[in-house]
Amino acid sequence: xxxxxxFLALNFIVYICCMRxxxxxxxxxxxxxxxxxxxVSFANINTGTVVGVxxxxxxxxxxxxxxxxxxxxxxxxxxxxHFVDANMGTAVGESGLxxxxxxxxxxxxxxxxxxxxxxxHVHFADANTGNAVGLNGTIRRTNDGxxxxxxxxxxxxxELAGVHLVDRNIATIVGFGGLxxxxxxxxxxxxxxxxxxxxxxxxxHFVxxxxxxxxxxNGTILRTNxxxxxxIRQSSGTANNLFSxxxxxxxxxxAVGTAxxxxxxxxxxxxxxxxxxxxxxxxxxxxxxxNNGAAVGQLGKxxxxxxxxETTKVDEKDSATPENYGLxxxxxxxxxxxxxxxxVLPNSQKVVVKVYNAMGIEIATLLQETRPAGKNIVQFNAExxxxxxxxxxxxxxxxxxxxxxxxxx
Numbered sequence: 001x002x003x004x005x006x007f008l009a010l011n012f013i014v015y016i017c018c019m020r021x022x023x024x025x026x027x028x029x030x031x032x033x034x035x036x037x038x039x040v041s042f043a044n045i046n047t048g049t050v051v052g053v054x055x056x057x058x059x060x061x062x063x064x065x066x067x068x069x070x071x072x073x074x075x076x077x078x079x080x081x082h083f084v085d086a087n088m089g090t091a092v093g094e095s096g097l098x099x100x101x102x103x104x105x106x107x108x109x110x111x112x113x114x115x116x117x118x119x120x121h122v123h124f125a126d127a128n129t130g131n132a133v134g135l136n137g138t139i140r141r142t143n144d145g146x147x148x149x150x151x152x153x154x155x156x157x158x159e160l161a162g163v164h165l166v167d168r169n170i171a172t173i174v175g176f177g178g179l180x181x182x183x184x185x186x187x188x189x190x191x192x193x194x195x196x197x198x199x200x201x202x203x204x205h206f207v208x209x210x211x212x213x214x215x216x217x218n219g220t221i222l223r224t225n226x227x228x229x230x231x232i233r234q235s236s237g238t239a240n241n242l243f244s245x246x247x248x249x250x251x252x253x254x255a256v257g258t259a260x261x262x263x264x265x266x267x268x269x270x271x272x273x274x275x276x277x278x279x280x281x282x283x284x285x286x287x288x289x290x291n292n293g294a295a296v297g298q299l300g301k302x303x304x305x306x307x308x309x310e311t312t313k314v315d316e317k318d319s320a321t322p323e324n325y326g327l328x329x330x331x332x333x334x335x336x337x338x339x340x341x342x343x344v345l346p347n348s349q350k351v352v353v354k355v356y357n358a359m360g361i362e363i364a365t366l367l368q369e370t371r372p373a374g375k376n377i378v379q380f381n382a383e384x385x386x387x388x389x390x391x392x393x394x395x396x397x398x399x400x401x402x403x404x405x406x407x408x409x
Contacts, residue, residue: 025274025275025305025307025309025310026261026274026275026276026277026295026303026304026305026309027303027304027305028277028278028301028302028303029064029065029067029302029303029304030067030302031050031058031067031296031300031301031302032058032067032069032300033052033056033058033300034299034300035052035053035054035056035299035300036052036053036283036297036298036299036300037050037051037052037053037056037058037283037284037296037297037298037300037301037302038051038052038053038077038078038079038080038283038284038296039051039052039078039079039080039081039091039283039284039296040081040284040285040286040294040295040296040302041081041082041083041089041286042083042286042287042288042292042293042294043083043084043085043086043089043288044086044288045063045288045289045292046060046061046062046063047060047061047083047086047104048060048063048064048083048286048294049070049081049083049089049091049105050067050081050294050296050302051072051078051079051080051081051091051093052077052078052296052300053077053078054075054076054077055072055073055074055075055076055077055078055093056069056072056078057069057070057071057072057078057081057091057105057108058070058302059104059105063292063304063306064294064302064304067302070105070106070108071108072091072099072108073099073108073110074093074097074099074110076093076094076095076097077093077094077118078091078092078093078094078097078099079092079093079094079118079119079120079121079134080092080093080119080120080121080122080284081122082122082123082124082130084124084126084127085127086104087101087102087103087104088101088102088127088145089101089104089105090122090124090130090132090146091108091122092113092119092120092121092122092132092134093118093119094118094119095116095117095118096113096114096115096116096117096118096119097110097113097119098110098111098112098113098119098122098132098140098146098149099111100145100146111146111147111149112149113132113140113149114140114149114150114151115138115140115151117134117135117136117138118134118135119132119133119134119138119140120133120134120135120159120160120161120162121133121134121160121161121162121163121203122163123163123164123165123171124165125165125166125167125168125171126168127145128142128143128144128145129142129143129165129168129186130142130146130165131152131163131165131171131173131187132149132163133154133160133161133162133163133173133175134159134160135159135160136157136159137154137155137156137157137158137160137175138151138154138160139151139152139153139154139160139163139173139187139190140152141186141187143168143186152187152188152190153189153190154173154181154190155181155190155192156175156179156181158175158176158177158179159175159176159200160173160174160175160179160181161174161175161176161200161201161202161203162174162175162201162202162203162204162214163204164204164205164206164212166206166208166209167209168186169183169184169185169186170182170183170184170209170227171183171186171187172204172206172212172228173190173204174195174201174202174203174204174214174216175200175201176200176201177198177200178195178196178197178198178199178200178201178216179192179195179201180192180193180194180195180201180204180214180228180231181193182227182228193228193229193231194230194231195214195222195231196222196231196233197216197220197222197233199216199217199218199220200216200217201214201215201216201217201220201222202215202216202217202241202242202243202244203215203216203242203243203244203245203255204245205245205246205247205253207247207248207249207250208250209227210224210225210226210227211223211224211225211250212224212227212228213245213247213253213268214231214245215236215242215243215244215245215255215257216241216242217241217242218239218240218241219236219237219238219239219240219241219242219257220233220236220242221233221234221235221236221242221245221255221262221268221271222234223267223268234268234269234271235270235271236255236262236271237262237271237273237376237377238257238260238262238273238377238379239379240257240258240259240260240338240379241257241258241281242255242256242257242260242262243256243257243258243281243282243283243284244256244257244282244283244284244285244295245285246285246286246287246293248287248288248289248290249290250267251264251265251266251267252264252265252290252308253268254285254287254293254295254308254309255271255285256276256282256283256284256285256295256297257281257282258280258281258282258338259276259278259279259280259281259282259338259340259379260273260276260282260340260379261273261274261275261276261282261285261295261303261309262274263308263309263310273340273377274309274310275331276295276303277303278297278301278303279331279332279335279338279339280297280298280299280301281297281298282295282296282297282298282301282303283296283297283298284296284297287308290308291305291306291307291308292305292306293305293308293309324344324346325343325344325345325346325394325396325398325399325401326343326344326401327341327343327344327392327394327401327402327403328341328342328343328344329403329405330342330380330392330403330405333405333406334405334406334407334408335382335405335406335407335408336407336408336409337381337382337383337385337407337409338379338380338381338382338383339379339380339382339405340377340378340379340380341353341366341377341378341379341380341392342375342376342377343375343376343378343394344374344375344376345371345372345373345374345376345396346373347373348370348371348372348373349370349371349396349397350368350369350370350371350396350397351367351368351369351370351371351376351394351395351396352365352367352368352393352394352395352396353365353366353367353368353378353392353393353394353395354366354392354393354395355380355390355391355392355393356390356391356392356393356402357388357390357391358388358389358390358391360391363385363390364380366378366379366380366392380392382407382409385407385409386407386409387407387408387409388406388407389404389405389406389407390404390405390406390407391403391404391405392405
């Protein structure tokens, strides 16, 4: 038995080493700040803008190799930004703030929104037509590039967290309590749709008038193929909050949230976790094509990928279905209060993942179900526990392994 365990461990070490030798999927870029970043928009592969707390605006024209501060003229939080091309963009934020640039951010000009409610998200269908949404059911619409922002009736007072315009007439808004609103007449009327959930919804993205995706708290992912007449819940494989989703076409999309990046290449039938290297919240993700994308979040984090966050060809060869079992070290470690536990299975089977304290007393069962072959993940939230050493255990019918982790509250 000991000999078998030795070779199992040896094979797993070789497997992990091969994985580490591969090209990084998401690369951290130097933002020059440790302040929270809340929105990102790229006009093309090289040109992008990031906004965040205290009025921060950052700009890159070389794919993020360098990020340069731009003068926003405000210290209010900027919650969202959207560029329709390299020069023309809009940022929104606290207390009804709307900023507009027509020269790539060399100058940002304040526009009158007609409200003091905080805006959470903004999106444009073209250079002239856009919506900004936010707290207390606020919807503002412009048809002239922001020269005028007119109020629209949402029929709700909950926070509206995401908006996406397919064109000048068709748009969808999502918000707290599972709210989804749809218009087909430019916002003259907004109709409530049945989301089938009560979780707070944070982001929406449509690739056509019919096909769209929504993400929200507790790992919620929804898809529609008929313009929202029906919304089908998809399995995200996580209970982490998801804050942003972006698709480049009907099959390929990415969602980000609390210490997690998820990717689908089959329209959401399966979502795979991608290593981000961060344990904090990621609030926004944006792709210009299948390969080139960026995500931003807490502590000034800007992550960039040029291969869709997927493994390279070398990775794909080395990361084929493993011949043996393996329990990886949790990440991050030490952690506070959330961490990710990954394990590898040679075939689909029932697994049990448990957590024990330093005295060997079981304190949590994280997983007790059938999981597919390959790499799997499970999240552990220890916000109710005190600092110290804990152990996590993977058990199947043929395998048992336990590893140590450190909680630092």
